[in-house]
Amino acid sequence: MTATYTFDVFTTLDGFGSTSGDWPGYWGKQGPELLEHRLALFSEDQRIVFGTTTYREFTALLDPDAGLPEALDPWVVRMRNLPMTVVSNTLEEPLAWPNATVARGDAVDAVARLKKESEVPLRSHGSLSMNRALMAAGLVDRVQVTLFPAITGRTGQAPIFEGAADFDLELVEQRTLDGRTQELVYRPTLHG
Secondary structure, three states: OOOOEEEEEEEEOOOEEEEOOOOOHHHHOOOHHHHHHHHHHHHOOOEEEEEHHHHHHHHHHOOHHHOOHHHHOHHHHHHHHOOEEEEOOOOOOOOOOOOEEEEOOOHHHHHHHHHHHOOOOEEEEOOHHHHHHHHHOOOOOEEEEEEEOOOOOOOEEEEOOOOOOOEEEEEEEEEEEOOOEEEEEEEEEEOO
């Protein structure tokens, strides 16, 4: 049996994953339903998969001593403690996060192996370029987009699907959280 792989991403309405502006974490739009839902998602058995850049960024941002309040959100604490594979040819073990290991080589090959070997579902939060390559290779089973009600046209960074292949998307789940944030879960199929 092959493990399912979910590309889980936060975005603004205009498709940016982060900002250089003075926006707070979650673009200041998190609420109790969102945080409760995220905790439920990360309370399930699963393995987290990150690329090198996302792992390094999250290690710095989510360090409890960094002073970022979101680092203490229960779902984030849970994510940090789940089994994790970081696809990297530059990082060396041991990694700063508990239960984290390094998979060397090409991301497509590493994740294809993980999908065959893992007894639990796989989830990647962020890791944009890696996940675009995995989508193009047909390894992403679900794209989970959490759409925050913000437009960051001047300060937006990290365009989620910039340079991605073309995909048809089948909507398999949708929900509104806190009356303003949309979660859309799609099954992607390479177009063409």
